[in-house]
Amino acid sequence: MRRSQSMLVAIFIGVVIWFGLSRWEAQTKKNLRAQQTADLQSDVPLSVLPASKITLRLPSSPVKKEKNQTPINPQDLEFTLPDPETYREQVIISEKHEGAGLPPVLREFSQRMAALMEKAAQSPEFASALFNGLQECAERTENTLIQVRTICAVNALRLGEFHPSEISEKANAFRGSLAPELKQSVEAMGY
Amino acid sequence: MKKQLGFAFLLSSLLMSLSALADTQPAPSIMYDTVRIPVAIQNMISADFNALNALQFGPNVDNLFRLYYGSSSQDIVRYLLERVHYVGVDAMDNDPTKLDPTTYAANYGASFLDYYYQSALMRNPHARPVTVPFNNTQIMITHPRVGFVGIGGAYVNPKTTQIDRIDTWVHEARHSDCPSLPNATDMSFIVHDQDGRVSVAGQVCSYAHVPCPKGHPLAGELACDVVPWGAYSAGYIFAKNVFKACTNCTEEQKQAGLASATDDYSRLFPILRQFYSNPNPAAPNMTSFDARPATRR
Numbered sequence: 001m002r003r004s005q006s007m008l009v010a011i012f013i014g015v016v017i018w019f020g021l022s023r024w025e026a027q028t029k030k031n032l033r034a035q036q037t038a039d040l041q042s043d044v045p046l047s048v049l050p051a052s053k054i055t056l057r058l059p060s061s062p063v064k065k066e067k068n069q070t071p072i073n074p075q076d077l078e079f080t081l082p083d084p085e086t087y088r089e090q091v092i093i094s095e096k097h098e099g100a101g102l103p104p105v106l107r108e109f110s111q112r113m114a115a116l117m118e119k120a121a122q123s124p125e126f127a128s129a130l131f132n133g134l135q136e137c138a139e140r141t142e143n144t145l146i147q148v149r150t151i152c153a154v155n156a157l158r159l160g161e162f163h164p165s166e167i168s169e170k171a172n173a174f175r176g177s178l179a180p181e182l183k184q185s186v187e188a189m190g191y
Numbered sequence: 192m193k194k195q196l197g198f199a200f201l202l203s204s205l206l207m208s209l210s211a212l213a214d215t216q217p218a219p220s221i222m223y224d225t226v227r228i229p230v231a232i233q234n235m236i237s238a239d240f241n242a243l244n245a246l247q248f249g250p251n252v253d254n255l256f257r258l259y260y261g262s263s264s265q266d267i268v269r270y271l272l273e274r275v276h277y278v279g280v281d282a283m284d285n286d287p288t289k290l291d292p293t294t295y296a297a298n299y300g301a302s303f304l305d306y307y308y309q310s311a312l313m314r315n316p317h318a319r320p321v322t323v324p325f326n327n328t329q330i331m332i333t334h335p336r337v338g339f340v341g342i343g344g345a346y347v348n349p350k351t352t353q354i355d356r357i358d359t360w361v362h363e364a365r366h367s368d369c370p371s372l373p374n375a376t377d378m379s380f381i382v383h384d385q386d387g388r389v390s391v392a393g394q395v396c397s398y399a400h401v402p403c404p405k406g407h408p409l410a411g412e413l414a415c416d417v418v419p420w421g422a423y424s425a426g427y428i429f430a431k432n433v434f435k436a437c438t439n440c441t442e443e444q445k446q447a448g449l450a451s452a453t454d455d456y457s458r459l460f461p462i463l464r465q466f467y468s469n470p471n472p473a474a475p476n477m478t479s480f481d482a483r484p485a486t487r488r
Contacts, residue, residue, distance in 0.1 A: 101295030110450035147453035190435035
């Protein structure tokens with residue numbers, strides 16, 4: 001009797017430890033996620049970029065407005081293209097010290113893209129208007145970094161995935177029109 | 192007999208629990224320069240490694256991911272921990288107490304090349320490896336796998352995103368590898384060319400960067416790679432998969448991944464871009480000629 005009791009106690013202890021660790025692991029993961037979110041939210045506001053940057057202002061939207069939909073404010077669609085000279089200066093300063101990392105001018109651009117793409121994921125109208133701006137950015141050959149053109153092109157193609165019925169046709173046509181260097185870069189991103 | 196069985200069961204339960212405990216602790220086994228790096232920054236780095244460990248990659252992760260031995264974030268953590276052993280500071284030249292605000296991080300392993308050239312190839316009796324302060328001692332960079340990475344001010348800048356910081360680790364870690372030692376001819380470029388150009392064989396040791404080609408926005412700067420599976424490739428592959436294959440990333444994280452991936456990809460020579468356009472390129476060499484622990488004095 002005592003032996004079987006000690007076996008039961010052993011099993012009980014094992015189960016309790018296993019359960020405790022599972023809970024602890026879950027809590028750790030939850031804390032990690034909270035930390036990640038906090039890190040992202042603690043980013044300070046974007047700095048104002050010099051006036052020499054190119055800002056894409058979309059033409060008054062050709063997108064049809066349906067009933068009960070708030071019209072899109074063109075300012076909501078604006079994004080500023082990083083200046084290649086600023087990019088070069090930032091990289092050179094960092095590389096002089098053998099450092100690596102994303103130049104701030106590209107980070108700021110990517111943060112603006114994130115905000116725009118989140119909105120576009122929710123609204124086909126916004127996405128359709130944004131598509132035009134992204135296409136214009138991707139097709140710029142003057143004074144525009146290939147990285148920036150690639151980000152614009154890839155996001156334009158993603159909009160076609162977000163809203164296939166509204167955008168996929170335009171996205172497919174756009175994909176077919178990509179210049180060779182841009183096409184290679186876009187494909188290298190998995191698109 | 193039953194008592195022995197009961198004891199054995201209890202013991203195995205405890206062992207299983209302990210192994211589970213080990214599995215749930217992704218904290219890196221790197222050593223910090225606790226004299227120079229505040230606890231808050233050490234915690235930030237640990238949080239970055241933990242965040243990396245928590246990233247989940249879906250089935251569309253690409254086969255370039257084999258650079259990190261597998262297809263999960265845990266594989267990348269392993270790749271990092273094999274190559275980063277000491278975290279110190281990348282201080283300003285004129286003030287060793289301040290982090291260089293322009294750098295994210297720098298792996299000092301590349302300094303091995305010059306030391307190796309002077310000591311082993313030129314037989315210079317005065318050749319000494321670079322030493323870096325670490326806690327109350329010095330670390331000698333006697334080979335790239337010493338794994339000393341100095342953190343710069345850009346790393347701790349609140350504007351820098353966590354994906355940028357993780358991408359920096361992935362990039363810097365690759366500078367810890369030297370699959371084969373270069374010969375005198377490979378190294379002679381270092382002497383004749385102050386820009387640090389080395390032959391392809393020389394570049395593979397610590398995956399040194401080379402000047403970007405004509406027509407590149409960074410033409411002439413030591414900010415490009417021409418050999419496969421180097422530091423920019425490592426960053427590109429990681430960041431691309433954060434963007435394309437991460438299943439628990441936010442849109443902001445994905446865009447940060449896309450920006451890093453496009454920037455890293457832009458640093459690859461055209462021949463290298465061609466290399467990666469092959470769906471199954473030649474496998475990377477992940478060894479290093481000497482993975483001994485660091486020598487301290």
